[in-house]
Amino acid sequence: MEKREKSQQLYKQAQEIMPAGVNSPVRAFGAVGGDPIFIKKGKGSRIYDVDGNSYIDYVLSWGPLILGHAEKQVIAYIKQALSKGTSFGAPTEAETNIAQMIKRAFPSMEKMRLVNSGTEATMSAIRLARGFTKKDKIIKFEGCYHGHTDSLLVKAGSGAATFGIPTSTGIPYELTKNTIVLPYNDIDQVRAIIRSSHKQIAAVILEPVCGNMGVVVPKDNFLADLRQLTREYDILLIFDEVMTGFRFCFGGAQTIFKINPDITCLGKIIGGGLPIGAYGASQEIMDCVSPLGGMYQAGTLSGNPIAVACGLKTLQILQIVDYKKIITMTEALCTAIEAIARENKLDLTVNYLGSMFTLFFTNKKVFNYQDACSCNTKNYAAYFTRMLESGVYCAPSQFEANFLSFAHGKKDIEDTIQAAKNALTSKDD
């Protein structure tokens, strides 16, 4: 593998003009050490850095690129849209087309609004839930990430329910005091809070399958119990499917677990690599949105024609692919890594579902954020660095999901398993 001189040089310049040289924190490699690599281009399952190194990519722009980099049909379609102009701030037919396509995959979204990011989608969903129920409190789960909107940027202390301790500075207590944070996969604590405070609780928001504490799968009845409880107490259930939407099937976690939430948030894959988000619900709930109703939400670039074209072509392709392909490959990769861990008696738990996975460096099962935090992040960092050196680009943090795309092939998986074997069993530090 060649050196990374040019990346290092570019990173130096970037650090002088942007905090930590990046436009989103985890890109700075703070959790794994070393300097970030600067990307020149991507093609299929691979990214290429400015020094001429190539890597099999399991980050895929943090999820959106389920078809791989620079997919031919998608690029051609964007170019066509681009030739007609970049933005109008007025309705276009393509917006209706993509909304109809999304509704086909997510029937619970009878009506929807397009926005510009996942953050905007969850922010709007919370406002909508509060407007509709005329209640203020929301329940979120520890380790679930819903973008960086103030009231959702809250973690919990350890133990039982913690009320509103912000994870970020700059968030007044007034903006988080209505956020109740509970441990994921613990229905008893949810039930207790809902029974005592349901008159104040507008909504429960969660990642129906977590990706943002690493991949954590809901326990058997967790989602069904949440659905039943929220329905019983007139609380809205919000599925944040920004990551899981179109990740397992032409639908979301709600499709595979057969649970209809009240509000769904989407992003990532529905933009195919351009900035987009969406939130949707039943007609009754969505008609509360301005100008039909009193809940205000707007956007200069919302429904942007280039982003919509990229998303629409991506979804058109996803409608006809066989998801089994990436699910089977993910399973093959993860079971091979589990086998390596077993043979070498390593403290390693591999969580995966569909085409997303995380290696947790612990001997425990990982069901919530506290379990995830018991991992040896130093071991993860060492693994990450060795993989990078072997030409495999993994998520640069223990608490992130890795993804497969339809551009990944058998050879990619074989090479990755070989690299993982070397990385996990290598003795030198």
Ligand SMILES: *Cc1c(COP(=O)(O)O)cnc(C)c1O
């Ligand atoms: C990525 C993500 C978001 C935030 O989306 P942005 O487009 O980064 O604002 C929200 N929720 C979940 C579950 C995500 O994975």
